[in-house]
Amino acid sequence: MSENFDISSLEDCLVKHIPPNELKEVKRILYGRSDDNAIPICETAKKIAEKNKFEVKSYQFDALSEDSRSPRIVKIGAIQNSIVASTSEPISKQRDAIHQKIGNIIDAAGADGVNILCLQEAWPMPFAFCTREKHPWCQFAESVENGPTTLFLKERAIKYNMIILSSILERDEDHSDQLWNTVVVISNSGKVMGKHRKNHIPRVGDFNESTYYMEGNTGHPVYDTQFGKIAINICYGRHHPQNWMMFGLNGAEIVFNPSATVIGALSEPLWGIEARNAAIANSYFTVAINRVGTETFPNEFSSGDGKPAHKDFGPFYGSSYVAAPDGSRSPGLSRNKDGLLICQIDLNLCRQIKDKWGFRMTQRLSLYGEKFSEASKLDYKPQVVKEN
Amino acid sequence: MSENFDISSLEDCLVKHIPPNELKEVKRILYGRSDDNAIPICETAKKIAEKNKFEVKSYQFDALSEDSRSPRIVKIGAIQNSIVASTSEPISKQRDAIHQKIGNIIDAAGADGVNILCLQEAWPMPFAFCTREKHPWCQFAESVENGPTTLFLKERAIKYNMIILSSILERDEDHSDQLWNTVVVISNSGKVMGKHRKNHIPRVGDFNESTYYMEGNTGHPVYDTQFGKIAINICYGRHHPQNWMMFGLNGAEIVFNPSATVIGALSEPLWGIEARNAAIANSYFTVAINRVGTETFPNEFSSGDGKPAHKDFGPFYGSSYVAAPDGSRSPGLSRNKDGLLICQIDLNLCRQIKDKWGFRMTQRLSLYGEKFSEASKLDYKPQVVKEN
Numbered sequence: 109m110s111e112n113f114d115i116s117s118l119e120d121c122l123v124k125h126i127p128p129n130e131l132k133e134v135k136r137i138l139y140g141r142s143d144d145n146a147i148p149i150c151e152t153a154k155k156i157a158e159k160n161k162f163e164v165k166s167y168q169f170d171a172l173s174e175d176s177r178s179p180r181i182v183k184i185g186a187i188q189n190s191i192v193a194s195t196s197e198p199i200s201k202q203r204d205a206i207h208q209k210i211g212n213i214i215d216a217a218g219a220d221g222v223n224i225l226c227l228q229e230a231w232p233m234p235f236a237f238c239t240r241e242k243h244p245w246c247q248f249a250e251s252v253e254n255g256p257t258t259l260f261l262k263e264r265a266i267k268y269n270m271i272i273l274s275s276i277l278e279r280d281e282d283h284s285d286q287l288w289n290t291v292v293v294i295s296n297s298g299k300v301m302g303k304h305r306k307n308h309i310p311r312v313g314d315f316n317e318s319t320y321y322m323e324g325n326t327g328h329p330v331y332d333t334q335f336g337k338i339a340i341n342i343c344y345g346r347h348h349p350q351n352w353m354m355f356g357l358n359g360a361e362i363v364f365n366p367s368a369t370v371i372g373a374l375s376e377p378l379w380g381i382e383a384r385n386a387a388i389a390n391s392y393f394t395v396a397i398n399r400v401g402t403e404t405f406p407n408e409f410s411s412g413d414g415k416p417a418h419k420d421f422g423p424f425y426g427s428s429y430v431a432a433p434d435g436s437r438s439p440g441l442s443r444n445k446d447g448l449l450i451c452q453i454d455l456n457l458c459r460q461i462k463d464k465w466g467f468r469m470t471q472r473l474s475l476y477g478e479k480f481s482e483a484s485k486l487d488y489k490p491q492v493v494k495e496n
Numbered sequence: 497m498s499e500n501f502d503i504s505s506l507e508d509c510l511v512k513h514i515p516p517n518e519l520k521e522v523k524r525i526l527y528g529r530s531d532d533n534a535i536p537i538c539e540t541a542k543k544i545a546e547k548n549k550f551e552v553k554s555y556q557f558d559a560l561s562e563d564s565r566s567p568r569i570v571k572i573g574a575i576q577n578s579i580v581a582s583t584s585e586p587i588s589k590q591r592d593a594i595h596q597k598i599g600n601i602i603d604a605a606g607a608d609g610v611n612i613l614c615l616q617e618a619w620p621m622p623f624a625f626c627t628r629e630k631h632p633w634c635q636f637a638e639s640v641e642n643g644p645t646t647l648f649l650k651e652r653a654i655k656y657n658m659i660i661l662s663s664i665l666e667r668d669e670d671h672s673d674q675l676w677n678t679v680v681v682i683s684n685s686g687k688v689m690g691k692h693r694k695n696h697i698p699r700v701g702d703f704n705e706s707t708y709y710m711e712g713n714t715g716h717p718v719y720d721t722q723f724g725k726i727a728i729n730i731c732y733g734r735h736h737p738q739n740w741m742m743f744g745l746n747g748a749e750i751v752f753n754p755s756a757t758v759i760g761a762l763s764e765p766l767w768g769i770e771a772r773n774a775a776i777a778n779s780y781f782t783v784a785i786n787r788v789g790t791e792t793f794p795n796e797f798s799s800g801d802g803k804p805a806h807k808d809f810g811p812f813y814g815s816s817y818v819a820a821p822d823g824s825r826s827p828g829l830s831r832n833k834d835g836l837l838i839c840q841i842d843l844n845l846c847r848q849i850k851d852k853w854g855f856r857m858t859q860r861l862s863l864y865g866e867k868f869s870e871a872s873k874l875d876y877k878p879q880v881v882k883e884n
Contacts, residue, residue, distance in 0.1 A: 114521040121522060124515045133502040140765035256848045296884050302881045308858045332882045347855050349737030349777050350864040357871040358878040377528035378776050378823040385773035388766050389737050435766040467735050470696045476738040477869030483745040484862035490746040494720045495683050
């Protein structure tokens with residue numbers, strides 16, 4: 109599936125038009141590195157990608173060598189994809205078709221030795237919350253432990269010794285069948301290590317998610333895995349720096365941000381800014397993952413923008429990327445094609461950058477704890493100065 | 497003064513090389529707007545700029561029209577400049593020479609009707625904190641109320657009916673002669689409306705500022721002026737999202753960020769990200785202002801990077817810009833030339849974007865007040881999940 113965009117990738121456009129000498133400087137200013145840090149992708153992965161028509165990009169982030177610690181090299185992967193079957197097909201058929209597509213991309217990631225893989229937000233379903241219809245879409249909701257998607261991924265986690273972060277619509281049968289927007293953390297042992305629920309829920313444009321589920325009640329967990337300390341900030345939570353910050357305070361070295369965001373909502377100019385700012389401010393790696401493609405629904409819906417009702421809300425723009433604690437970032441995947449981004453990182457960079465820039469040391473945390481608490485009270489008086 | 501950079505301006509480089517059709521999309525993705533929103537600059541201002549060899553750029557940010565409020569159009573200005581006299585000249589001679597240069601640029605801003613003007617960090621002096629020498633540099637410290645720089649600006653504030661934000665090294669004679677990194681808020685009435693002290697102090701590379709002054713004790717004041725509610729986040733405070741956030745919670749509509757940062761410290765890839773992320777996350781305008789030029793000092797100093805001692809620490813890279821709450825931004829001033837950036841904004845955009853995106857409503861402030869307080873305690877146990 110591919111949309112007809114004027115440019116399919118910002119980076120490719122820059123490389124195409126800007127002369128090498130200036131391009132070096134442009135890349136340094138925009139992306140933090142002048143050089144092309146691509147690493148080789150194995151033949152098996154390349155073949156799977158070619159056969160199944162998805163893009164694979166790779167990138168590498170180094171750290172200084174240390175006497176006191178060995179390098180902690182980890183390969184992380186991010187997948188962006190369009191849906192497969194029509195949204196008017198039966199639910200299970202739609203899900204199975206996506207499972208099949210993603211199975212192939214996971215095979216490529218596994219062949220290339222990816223240690224931690226994150227899928228896009230609500231990956232086994234269309235992003236149907238735009239419709240505000242409860243039926244039939246709520247049928248996509250699954251159990252964290254034993255839903256078809258978790259079962260599908262457990263096998264592959266074991267096969268490839270890979271941690272998989274799977275964003276689903278959760279059905280919590282132990283709490284009155286409530287729905288949640290949840291990421292399931294599947295360990296490389298094949299066990300469910302835990303779940304994290306989306307902390308901040310949008311009510312903007314077509315993203316009527318507060319109609320379906322509430323703000324998450326799982327805090328800011330960090331998963332201490334064989335491949336580093338990881339956390340998940342789901343979609344709209346990327347707009348909230350205090351949310352990113354709590355994952356850092358709990359020790360995260362990589363924070364994944366599975367998302368779903370479209371051109372029409374004017375979020376694209378924000379996309380390159382927010383996850384990258386979080387990497388800088390918190391001295392950890394961030395992985396921003398967006399969906400691609402346009403999803404069309406059976407019944408028309410309106411978008412709260414005064415325009416006529418319609419059956420789709422414009423293309424998701426992909427552009428998934430990885431940002432590093434030193435402020436540099438990888439190229440993005442395309443804006444309109446299925447893709448797998450593989451980055452090899454050295455986790456030691458996190459602490460090195462903490463030491464270098466000193467943002468944690470200088471953060472005055474107790475002051476802000478106090479101030480935020482004060483500002484949240486009903487009788488808060490803002491600190492405002494007026495001329496006498 | 498001008499440095500020999502490969503590219504003097506990122507935006508000019510893009511415009512020069514990318515074909516119009518694709519440039520439109522590149523500008524939309526990178527800057528949030530496809531169109532050239534420059535506004536005319538008056539002839540007097542142009543003439544002053546030409547005579548005194550500084551650049552003037554302009555830009556405009558619109559808002560929707562409302563029934564319940566008239567547009568609140570304000571012109572804001574930012575000045576970036578190199579120093580003038582040699583750093584081996586007497587202190588007063590160095591300061592007077594900078595005053596004279598800035599006087600001309602203020603005349604241009606005044607002629608063009610700028611309402612609020614902000615100067616770069618520690619503008620009446622070289623950024624001598626790299627040396628760690630107390631003498632002679634501490635002699636640049638001035639009284640907020642009656643120092644030569646405040647007196648110089650008061651006249652012009654009255655003449656042009658202009659609020660001026662003046663970043664100085666402060667000498668507080670009422671508190672044992674302590675030094676502070678302070679912005680003086682000079683009202684358009686010519687009175688000192690207040691002062692704000694830098695909240696977060698760097699200890700990185702050549703920025704040995706903690707050797708000279710402590711973390712600010714003035715909180716997060718917002719100045720309710722004739723031209724809107726404004727605040728100041730000084731330099732290194734831009735790396736701290738919680739600092740930006742408190743100014744927003746106190747009601748700021750524009751937050752100025754007078755800074756001093758150089759290429760060597762690897763901050764340039766962060767520059768376009770941080771103030772812009774703050775504008776997005778807090779639904780206000782931000783104004784990022786950096787110095788330009790290379791400052792050479794009489795005695796050599798080392799930079800804590802294992803390299804030989806030297807007498808300068810590389811060029812400040814300018815690139816001052818304005819970011820809007822909707823995520824769009826103005827072009828930057830050049831990386832190597834004195835400049836005045838003028839932006840006409842409609843403050844109504846702030847509340848419109850608050851309503852649209854809902855980041856305040858969804859921020860869960862009391863939760864984070866509590867969490868930050870917990871995380872700042874000595875016995876804090878991070879929320880970490882390990883596999884059984």
